[in-house]
Amino acid sequence: MSYILGIGLAVIGLCIVFAMLYKKSVIDKKIQELRDTEDEKLKAKIKAKEIIKNAESEALILKKDIELKAKETVYQMKEEAEKEIKIAKNEVLQKELRLTRKEESVDNKLEKIEAKSIELEKTRGELEKKNEEVQALIEKQEVELERISELSKSEAKEMLISKLRDSLTHETAVAIREFEAKLKETKEDISKRILSTVIGKAASEYVVDSTVSVVNLPNDEMKGRIIGREGRNIRTIESLTGVDIIIDDTPEAVVLSSYDGVKREVARRAIEKLISDGRIHPGKIEELVNKSRKEIEKDILEAGEQALIEVGIQGMHPEIVKTLGRLKYRTSYGQNVLVHSIEVARLAANLAAELGADAELAKRGGLLHDIGKVLDHEIESSHALIGGEFLKKFGEHEDVINAVMAHHNEVEYSTVESILVQAADAVSASRPGARMETLSSYLKRLASLEEIAKSFKGVESSYAIQAGREIRIIINPDVVSDDEAAVMAREVAKKIEETMQYPGQIKVTILRETRATEYAK
Template sequence: MNYILGVGLGIIGLSIIFALLYKKSVIDKKIEELKNMEDEQLKGQIKAKEIIKNAESEALIVKKDIELKAKEIAYQIKEEAEKEIKASKNEILQKELRITRKEENIDNKLEKIEQKTLELEKQEEVLEEKLQEIENLKLKEEEELEKISGLSKNEAKELLISKLKDSLTHETAMVIKDYEARLEETKEDMAKRIISTAIGKAASEYVVDSTVSVVNLPNDEMKGRIIGREGRNIRTIESLTGVDVIIDDTPEAVVLSSYDGVKREVARRAIDKLISDGRIHPGKIEELVNKARKEIEKDIIDTGEQAILEVGVQGLHPEIVKTLGKLKYRTSYGQNVLVHSIEVAKLCGVLAAELGCNVKLAKRAGLLHDIGKVLDHETESSHAIIGGEFLRKFGEKEEVINAVMAHHNEVEKKTVEAVLVQAADAVSASRPGSRRETLSAYLKRLASLEEIANSFKGVESSYAIQAGREMRIIVNPETISDDEAIIMAREMAKKIEDTMQYPGQIKVTILRETRATEYAR
């Protein structure tokens, strides 16, 4: 309040000073005019005195008016300030009243809550008494039931669980049967359509290679020249190429044996060149072996580039292309691995297109899925893991690496394309004529299938038929029910999947039959 009053008085004082200064300037001007008047000097002085006197009177009047106005303004400011203070006090009083009422309400609610708490405690005591009565009644009823039924509580429980288990087994079997029936209606047709389309679009020749190469000779005399004096020529060939040169009674032929197809091809070309040249001695052998090795290296690169062009894959590291070309000289169960890889890539592309997946990624993974077979003799690990590590070294995509490493279930599949690579690999490997399987491996697979089947309780006999593509199992009808047979077939198929490696699929059929036989005499 004092601050506002001081500001008002300051404004009034400045106004008075401004008015006095203004009057003084007017008076000074008039005095100067009087001084300039020479003829009327005396008269001017008198007038000047009068003017000064009048100016002073006017100034006093103006001063009084200004003071009155300042007082009025100060009074108004004071009144407004007092009104604001009064309003603030009223508002504070109202807030205090509201707070007081709320506190009273809260106190009332707390009293009610305490009353309800006491009531609940009483009700809880009553409920506990009731629960105890119910428990006593339950024990009495159980004792009466045991007397009536002649069974103890545990015996009745076991009987109930047994009946419930039978019921659940039946319901589980029915659900599985219904689900499989509905699934069979669609999955077979869809899978056959997709796979047949893929195989039809990606059909390739039947290519079966072996681990030996035969070099034809112009005559049997050439065998002696290849052997050389005291066997020095043949030893040189074997040491430089790393293959076994077999010279037997086969007319006009030399057999080269090695699991490394590149080394075997180097030896074959070198011997062909030696026969054409006619000069066979250690120096010439070394020269022609080196020449053949350079030709093979160029051929490997050309083969790798041709493969990626055929499949339509781009952006591969030169070292990957070179390693891919070496697959031309690698076989698996007699199947050329490069031809198999190209076929898998094409199948993957078609399957991915049918399912709406990434076609380029599927082709890339399919082409590279067996690249580890070139390197598996250098490291003691599976070719899938070796291939994935090799591709990672040269910056290949993680999706491709996962598909390569997972195509034999050694790591978890992270993409749909990884599943397609595994499916395409199985199709390419299992089609008729694609691979050559030894008799011992075939018999071992059949024995493993029958061993898995016989490990299940209730199996009387088992037979692997259709070259191991189907299992027929006969079960004891008194031990195994129809519902349990359905569940057993599913569990047996799952165990075969988890414990065996095989191309294609294996069908599991369980036969349960009850016969009654009597003789009339």
């Protein structure tokens, strides 16, 4: 029993020892797991510190890069500003230099003028002295002639003039009658044939232009937006474009009024862009007006180039081409001036071809004959003279310049092509529908012509014919002589020029009937 009890106790002891050992191993394992967890936490902390350190390092590098780029941008802006300031200073210096040169040139010219003035005064004195000597010599010769001929100066003069007058009058009358008889037989047929052929070759359509443009609006509410608060928008548009904007009861529309077609077109395009954009305020208005103005300048150049292509002209100065294109937006009595100029070029070329003249010269003169109308608001003078002076600046041929300046009889013709340009201009302007004129103003113009003619002494009646392009005046032959009739024609023409406005030119014809009666016995 004691043996079995000892064995049992031993077994129980062993079990207790094994249990304690197992528990210890479990405890050791738990302790080891706790240690591993602490190591991982420590490693994580170390890693986190490294990440933070790296992030701070990268942030510092990024900050330095940004600062460097900012410094570079500031430096570039500074360089650009200094460059612009330098350019502006150079421009100012150049302008000052030009002004200085001009002042020196003016001073030199004044000195030369003063010297010439002194020289002219001296020459004038010498001429007066010589004139006195010549006059004394003439008087001496006249006295001697009177002594030899036994006739006074007035008697000899009257006798000589009387003989010459009788002889010349007879010969001139015979020659004139013969010439008129021959000319009358052929001139009408030739003129009709040439003009009908030329006009047939240059047939074209007309669209009457006006001095107003209409801009359609999506709704009437847009009128208020165009006007703007206290009218600031409409004032801005009018001041930037130079166009009058009329906003009335017309539904969904505003009217633009200006005699300058370019300004009117700039305003029209700008308003349409504003309506399309929807943002209507002074800043946007200025932006779109400038944009429209650039577009118009491009269109003007294209119009000038297209006109040259249409009539087949090459080799023209770019500034002349650009100015020619501006005629697209210029009207005269409702007639588009560029369309009119193209037709005049074709008519003049066809007339020249029919008559054997220089067709290219006539064509060039016809295309450029009204170019001065673009510039006549800048210079107070006739558009024909302005156009000629403008073409001289850019080296245009002198015969073309003469055709431009002479087409309203303000200078003498130097070539037959200049006469053909004037004829083509008259044909183009007088075509049915070419120019717009109300019936009342037309009748008033005719009445004014007849009243001007009747205001002169010796006029029995007057008739405005050829749609107001000619005034025929019948005078009393007992009151007005032939010489006085020629003077009267000039005075009537001058009074018409001073008191009336009309397209083209008006021919003044004075008719004086002379009757000679004799009886054969």
